[in-house]
Amino acid sequence: MSVRIFSQNAVNDTLKTNIEEPFDYKKYYDCDFGEGNVLIIIKKGKEFTDLKDLRKSGKGFAVKMEAIYSMEFADGQRYESSVVKTITQDSISITNFFNENAAKLAGKPFKLITYPLSSLKYIRFINDRMLSLYNRKNIQKDFDLIVKKMEQAKMCPAVLQFKERNGEMKVCHFYLTSQGYDLLYESNGRVYYLEGKVEWK
Template structure:
């Protein structure tokens, strides 16, 4: 994400409302406003499993050290990752819903609207961790350039039980759509986390700089 501070802010304050100022192309957070997060999405950071993807031969110490040191990255529930499995199927906007010691469960689409547009039922898909083949990190949106990580060849998978195991999505109000509220999931790229949202069944990146009051 363009502003790493937003991620830290969200990790500290999971229940926040965002408003989009279209004229300035800016997101603003007013933490003083009362907001019913669960009216739009049922999520709390809570305790749970996190999938650590770490380079072979490296030792896992903590989440903060992973990407900074180049050792690897973490896959957390409620976030989105570009993943390909040994059955040849690749998922770009599927939400990670459950992580166990030997499996990973994801939605087949971003949400029900995206599944409906594709003419498919909205379902949960479970894969053995051993079937995770590649994870891709987008380098350039405009050119659709990805950097590909060969998981089975170069990485080990470790499941750790942690506090704050989920990346609960942001709830954003789009003023240019008559104040419509949208659930925006975090998506891991080469630069960090971006936000994705759905409109009329199609999934988009959230554009614009980010700030808060």
């Protein structure tokens, strides 16, 4: 499978882009990088300095709007491919499915669900997709939650163009794993990991 991925700033960060034909990101998804809240999940007793240190030191990780995280809450509900839409000082709002097509396949209405941050119980990081191995983080026991206002608070999804499907375009959300971020996309209501050759545009 071969795909082209367009970022939101396609005209600016693409080599050999035809400026006369700029990529219209908003045609496919309404998201813009800007100031907003980021949820910092950091090991108890550790201090937060910045996102780079957080990632490199292994002290914790960040939850950003428009990205996907495998989350479980105190009510026992687990969400594998839900998109984080809003983060406030004391709550997090997520979609109940990846998108409307995924909800339709499950026979459920597509909606937004809001939880208090205090009810976030576990976040799972996939280690091996083939073996379905997960590394589970006990948020309530081992981590502190900090909400910080930051620039570029959202991880706006990429847009994929599938060459083998007559140039079909797909919105592709970032999904946090143990190795970093993977890309997920939906086809006929089912959610898939992006595999194969990728050309960044």
